Amino acid sequence: MDDTAISLKQKLWNPEARLAYILILPAVAVLLTFMFYPIGYVLLMAFFKTNKLSQLKGFAGLDNFISEMTEPEFWVVTGRSMLWTVLAVATKTLFGMIIAVILNVKYTGRKVARLLFIIPWASAVPISSMLWRWVYHPVYGLLNHTLRITGIWPQPPTWLGTPIPAFAACIWVDIWIGIPFMALVFLAGMQAISEDLYESAYLDGVNWWQKFFFITLPGIRHIVLIATLLSSLWTFNDFNTIYILTMGGPAGATDILITRIYQNAFKWLRFDRAAVMAFTTFVILTILSLVYARVYFKQERS
Amino acid sequence: MKWKNRGKIPAIIFTVALLLLLLFPFFVMISTMLKSSQEVYSTPPTWIPQEFHLDNFLTVWSEFELFIFFRSSIIIAVGATILNTLLTVPAAYAVARLRFVGRKFILYLFLVIQMFSPVIVIISLFKIMVGLNLLDTYFSLIIANTVFTIAFTIWMMNGYFRSIPIEIEEAALIDGCSRVKIITRIMIPIAVPGLVTAMIYTFIYAWNEFLFGLTFIQSRPKMPLVLALYNFVGRWTTQWELLTTAAFLAIIPVLVLFYVIERRLVAGLAGGAVKE
Numbered sequence: 001m002d003d004t005a006i007s008l009k010q011k012l013w014n015p016e017a018r019l020a021y022i023l024i025l026p027a028v029a030v031l032l033t034f035m036f037y038p039i040g041y042v043l044l045m046a047f048f049k050t051n052k053l054s055q056l057k058g059f060a061g062l063d064n065f066i067s068e069m070t071e072p073e074f075w076v077v078t079g080r081s082m083l084w085t086v087l088a089v090a091t092k093t094l095f096g097m098i099i100a101v102i103l104n105v106k107y108t109g110r111k112v113a114r115l116l117f118i119i120p121w122a123s124a125v126p127i128s129s130m131l132w133r134w135v136y137h138p139v140y141g142l143l144n145h146t147l148r149i150t151g152i153w154p155q156p157p158t159w160l161g162t163p164i165p166a167f168a169a170c171i172w173v174d175i176w177i178g179i180p181f182m183a184l185v186f187l188a189g190m191q192a193i194s195e196d197l198y199e200s201a202y203l204d205g206v207n208w209w210q211k212f213f214f215i216t217l218p219g220i221r222h223i224v225l226i227a228t229l230l231s232s233l234w235t236f237n238d239f240n241t242i243y244i245l246t247m248g249g250p251a252g253a254t255d256i257l258i259t260r261i262y263q264n265a266f267k268w269l270r271f272d273r274a275a276v277m278a279f280t281t282f283v284i285l286t287i288l289s290l291v292y293a294r295v296y297f298k299q300e301r302s
Numbered sequence: 303m304k305w306k307n308r309g310k311i312p313a314i315i316f317t318v319a320l321l322l323l324l325l326f327p328f329f330v331m332i333s334t335m336l337k338s339s340q341e342v343y344s345t346p347p348t349w350i351p352q353e354f355h356l357d358n359f360l361t362v363w364s365e366f367e368l369f370i371f372f373r374s375s376i377i378i379a380v381g382a383t384i385l386n387t388l389l390t391v392p393a394a395y396a397v398a399r400l401r402f403v404g405r406k407f408i409l410y411l412f413l414v415i416q417m418f419s420p421v422i423v424i425i426s427l428f429k430i431m432v433g434l435n436l437l438d439t440y441f442s443l444i445i446a447n448t449v450f451t452i453a454f455t456i457w458m459m460n461g462y463f464r465s466i467p468i469e470i471e472e473a474a475l476i477d478g479c480s481r482v483k484i485i486t487r488i489m490i491p492i493a494v495p496g497l498v499t500a501m502i503y504t505f506i507y508a509w510n511e512f513l514f515g516l517t518f519i520q521s522r523p524k525m526p527l528v529l530a531l532y533n534f535v536g537r538w539t540t541q542w543e544l545l546t547t548a549a550f551l552a553i554i555p556v557l558v559l560f561y562v563i564e565r566r567l568v569a570g571l572a573g574g575a576v577k578e
Binding site (some may be wrong): 008011012016017019020021023024026027028030031032033034035037038039041042045054095098099102103104106107109110113116117118119120121122123124125126127128130131132133134135137139140141142143145146148149176179184185188208226227231233234236237239240243244254258261262265266270274275278281282285286288289290292293296297299 | 325326418560
């Protein structure tokens with residue numbers, strides 16, 4: 001009994017561990033104060049009545065959840081968050097794959113092309129979103145002008161002023177920002193595949209599609225999984241694009257959970273609603289993050 | 303080798319087409335910033351400015367006083383970078399090299415929380431900033447940006463420290479070097495590429511950050527660049543020729559920095575499967 005007590009104490013409190021705790025303490029203290037405590041507080045807030053100053057006013061049990069989740073609007077926004085994430089990530093993956101395949105062909109200028117393809121990711125997201133607002137401008141914007149004069153779309157919509165085009169316009173900006181990351185990761189994966197495989201496939205007379213589906217895709221399977229998980233997290237969390245382009249409008253048509261939380265809290269001072277939505281978001285993000293972390297670790301070990 | 307030469311022409315065609323599509327807003331930016339105000343607000347709009355105007359650069363600098371917001375952004379981003387580094391380096395060294403209970407758990411935790419959304423935190427973080435009397439200060443943004451970059455930078459530095467052969471450190475320990483000396487004289491110099499990546503990452507994050515600025519900063523001179531531009535857009539009549547000029551100036555520094563770290567950043571995010 002005494003022995004195990006001593007060895008446990010030694011395990012927790014030997015000079016090396018003590019040094020480790022001292023070195024780690026500042027970072028952990030900052031995280032506890034400015035991340036874990038605020039998250040805990042918001043999660044707690046979901047179970048309390050709140051006033052317009054976001055003070056807790058008595059325990060409410062599940063009342064906030066019940067009143068919020070019986071509102072159709074809650075499900076509309078949550079559903080839109082899901083749709084937003086799935087559509088955007090799928091499109092990013094598709095574009096990323098196409099660009100990676102192209103950049104994997106050894107032509108002159110591919111290095112410059114690679115640098116140019118990165119720009120949408122490298123540029124500041126809020127600033128890009130503002131630029132897009134100007135691009136989408138119904139009267140002076142060059143997008144609609146170009147669509148008209150080239151005859152691609154003679155009567156283009158008022159992008160940010162009508163619900164469905166506004167959703168399409170917002171999601172495109174999110175996709176546009178996310179494509180370069182996908183392309184870079186896929187490209188890195190493709191370049192790690194041994195060239196011998198392709199060469200022997202060429203000698204066997206295998207066509208392009210077969211090479212892609214039987215050599216390239218299986219070779220980057222793992223990377224695709226990790227990149228789509230990461231991208232799902234970013235996409236679900238994308239506040240800047242929507243807030244700057246439409247502020248969730250027109251008439252809430254582009255609101256997703258993340259933007260609605262902010263508006264509930266800082267515009268309408270409905271902290272009960274904001275807290276319930278934050279709770280929901282927290283659960284979804286935690287599940288996605290845990291899956292990402294698991295995959296990441298599994299890959300590190302192998 | 304013949305098989306390598308196949309598909310070059312289609313690849314080049316696709317590259318050009320996709321780049322035209324994806325760089326569209328930047329073409330618009332460059333076109334607009336070179337126009338006069340009258341030309342920007344004429345219909346139909348033009349792609350190539352009838353005459354090139356460089357006055358917009360002067361106007362954003364003198365009338366719009368862009369330098370004020372540049373200064374704010376630099377203070378916030380540099381501050382966050384310094385604070386982040388001070389917290390990251392010791393913590394990353396500990397998880398990379400020292401044995402203690404909870405090491406694995408902490409690493410796992412850092413990986414999970416790096417993806418948490420600032421929006422979930424912002425409601426209570428606002429209250430904390432009010433309580434600490436930090437509202438409308440640079441320091442509120444320095445802290446917020448540090449908190450939301452630290453998990454990733456610790457994770458990344460952990461990887462760099464771990465790739466340093468342990469023998470170097472053991473030899474130094476035998477020679478009577480203290481741990482602090484080992485960190486400052488041996489580990490940091492070797493891990494400089496990693497440290498630079500982590501620092502640039504934090505700088506860019508803080509430079510591009512919008513939500514915290516929007517929520518914590520009220521007085522105009524303290525606004526970071528991104529927020530100042532947003533308020534410029536929000537005004538009743540946006541002068542887009544000036545906004546695109548300011549946007550151009552605001553993007554250039556981060557674009558250059560991003561190219562420095564891009565490969566290491568991708569490797570850090572995607573894990574061991576991606577080589578730098």
